[in-house]
Amino acid sequence: MNEDIYSPNQSYKITLSSYEIKMSHWVAQPYLIRLSDDVTLFSLKGDPWSAFTVKWLDDVTVEMELARYPGRTSARLILQPAIDQATATTYTSSFSGTLSEVSRWILDL
Template sequence: MTDEVPSPQNTYTVRFGAYEVRMSHWVTEPGIYRVSDNQLIFDMPSTWSADEVNWIDDSTVEMKTRLYPGREYCHLRLNLKTGAGTAVRGTYPFANSSGTPPRQFEGTLKEIYQWL
C-alpha cells in the first residue's frame, strides 16, 4: 500500500502509520486528514490495518480494514463533509464457525470510532 491516498480534488488524504508487529506481519493504521490545515479528521483504534482505500467522491471514502491479530474485519463508508458514516464489522467466514452475521452501525465519525 502507498504512503498516502488523496481524495480526487486533494481536499482530504488517507495516511498510513505502518509498523511491523511480527516477522513479515505489518499493520498499516489509516488516518484521514484535511489537507488544507493538516487536521486529523478520523483514525481507528490501535491495530486496525487498512487493506483497501477507495474514494467515492472528494469527501466520501470507503475503507476495508482488519483487526490484528484477530480474525475480524470492518468495512467503513465515511462522509467527511457531513462527519458521519457507516461501519460493518464481522468475522471472516473461515473463522466464523457459529455463522454470526456482521454487525452494522451508523453514526458520527466519533461514534464510529467508539463503536469499533
C-alpha cells in the same frame, strides 16, 4: 513508513502509517486528514487495525476495508468527512454516526 491516498479534489487524504507488529507482519493503520488545516478527523490509534483497501468513491467519500491484528475481526467503513458521518459494517452488525462515534464503535469491537 507512510503512504498517502488523496481525495480526487485534494481536500482530504488517507495516510496509511505502516509498522511491523511482529516479524514479517505489518499493520497499515489509517488516518483521515483534512488538508486545509492538517487536522486528523478519523483514526483507530491505539488498536492495530490495518487497511487492506482504500478507495475514494467521490471527492468527499472514502471506503475502506479493515481488519484487526491479530484475529478475524474485520469491517467495511464508509467515511464522509464533509458532513461528519460514517458507517461501519462487520459480518454481524452495522453502525452509523459521526466520525468519532464510528471510531469508538470500531475500537470497542
